[in-house]
Amino acid sequence: MNAEIIAIGSELLTSSRVDTNSLWLTGQLNALGVEVTQKAIVGDDRERLAASIRAALGRAPILILTGGLGPTEDDVTRDAVAQALSRDLIYSEEIQHWIEARFARFGRPMAEINKRQAFLVAGAEKLENPNGTAPGQWVDLPPAMLIMLPGPPHEMKPMFEDRCLGRLRERLPTRFIRTRFFRVAGMGESDLDQLIAPIYTPYSNPVTTILAAAGDIQIHLRAQADSLAAAERLAQELGEKIEAALGERIYSRDGAPLEKVVGTCLTQRGETLAVAESCTAGLLGGRITEVAGSSAWFLGGLLVYQTDMKLRLLGLDPALVAKHGVVSEEVAMAMAGAVRERTGSTWALAVTGEAGPDPSPGGPPPGTIWIGLAGPAGTGARLFRFPGDRIRIRAFAVQSSLNLLRLKLASIL
């Protein structure tokens, strides 16, 4: 079963307003086994909105409208629905009395303008609104349903939960949903897709969605069936194939970000981490400490942004730096070793590289990053070449540092 959502309001067409209602409604609908197949945002324009409503009803059996039910001239949802369905608007004394009673509770008479809110689309049923003056409306158009909800989230959400959810559930075929979720590090999006597209493409159920950020890819599988066991079987079958293809590149199956996965592992082992950051200059430490409670395993570290700080704060040998350059295997290893010694940590990560946009005189091209890792059994370093601008290169460097440690802790490296 599919649904569409139309959010109504010219303010939602500005550069600063996000339609959060549709996100919440999508979550609610998905939990019922309903897919949202299209969304639209339409301004306070009756003709436009009526056309959008007609088009949406031609595509999806469930249409939810939010917004435009207020008392002012630019609240056009009632009129647009009546126009789209070629139905009349009918004045409801019952709704008027209800709005009057609400005003009375706040010791005020009902404003004349609020009478606009007492019009129902012919054949519609009103949906009570305990949190505002705008009643919602439910129009049955068998086999379709059109639901009109107010725009303010604190009115829309309880109205949907209390007045719509049960009714929707009754009319929907019983569907069960099982999901799989993988987060992957250490490969690019196109490499990943080349590897797993042949696996997931033959399946239309589960639906596979891939989201990519710098060095971090999320794979969602969502299986639907008419029994829980069948949905689980579908999710498991495709999930296992993808797991087999990706192996250790999967770092999380429960949504936990990489810094949390690494932290959980260190906590279990009773070990600690410190960092020495040059081109990332704190982003790695900042990322690690997004995890509340990370002080159990993260000690701190050194920001050695200027070359001189690598000597002064970390005590690196000036001859070593002069010989190999700051962006080098030797310096990455020396940084990791020195910060491990200075902090007394079990593990230490070091990042040195060129984040751009321009290369330093005599330095390597932007995107060249050496990551050093020091631990109980010794020190090593890896070279990476990341694409993109300064922001992406630094994000890749942070992600790849954490992934290097993850692989080391899992004895894969």
Place this chain on the structure above:
Amino acid sequence: MNAEIIAIGSELLTSSRVDTNSLWLTGQLNALGVEVTQKAIVGDDRERLAASIRAALGRAPILILTGGLGPTEDDVTRDAVAQALSRDLIYSEEIQHWIEARFARFGRPMAEINKRQAFLVAGAEKLENPNGTAPGQWVDLPPAMLIMLPGPPHEMKPMFEDRCLGRLRERLPTRFIRTRFFRVAGMGESDLDQLIAPIYTPYSNPVTTILAAAGDIQIHLRAQADSLAAAERLAQELGEKIEAALGERIYSRDGAPLEKVVGTCLTQRGETLAVAESCTAGLLGGRITEVAGSSAWFLGGLLVYQTDMKLRLLGLDPALVAKHGVVSEEVAMAMAGAVRERTGSTWALAVTGEAGPDPSPGGPPPGTIWIGLAGPAGTGARLFRFPGDRIRIRAFAVQSSLNLLRLKLASIL
């Protein structure tokens, strides 16, 4: 002139993903005097998307599509546009060579799958993509224009700015727009609005837009008129009133972020900065070094996340820490003084506080942050109490640290 935007991608129809591209594009279009009259989000479904494209072109002379230009099977934008316009897709050897060259730069052969990205809609012009493999496309359909942009923001934004803005400007009727832009630190959004709403509310032109992030507020004024002088007069009149009300809380009039304002000031003075971070654990250093070239004035610093690191790396007196607690004026000042000494910087910022979500045993409530500042004339510290969750508290702490230094450098503090 009106525009519509269609964001493409099934992941944008989940309950967790916001279409931020259309917000950014709306801001860009508004600045050209173009209103966005409708937006849609369509999944990776060619038929649906083709129908949406046809409908939108029937309503608005400018249609911008974002997303669906990747190399995989579920990237259907090229095909859907061809279908909607009843045009062929034509293979471009030129684009293929360009994609191959991009892969070669990273030392890899082009994946076969990327050939899909070399197809142009007949009559379309390609839009170069320096940040990814997906070229954009521009289709002239006089008097309409259809623009296809990639979905990842770091690819979409530069492509729009570099390849589309100038071309759009040429084709739009001449409206003169003058803007004023202020960035404000050191006050909350509701305090700010209480102060300036009485000033800007009487004006419908300029349009005033306020965007608030943690500790950082942006105020945009946008005046439109049919002559440059008239637009400038409108912008100047309201702009001056707002400047008078906000005074030194305005830190930028050209959009420069706070770290850049501070950096420019330090560069002019030939001075340097170092940091000692506890609860922010690198976020301040990471933020400072978002500015390319910041190594001219930012030296580095120390991440002293665990208490023991404050003694071990910074050499703080254990008795001082034990007496006052790590979140204290004394420790903030000692941290700033110590990192200034160890790095030899002109200025040093230190952050120590409780970011939450839970208070430490015996510690202050989450949101309590001491910021220390050491400079040539001595050391001081300020107490802040920030609202919100861990992420917001840490963002407030970073912003407030930089603002403290800005005010000090301007001799206001």
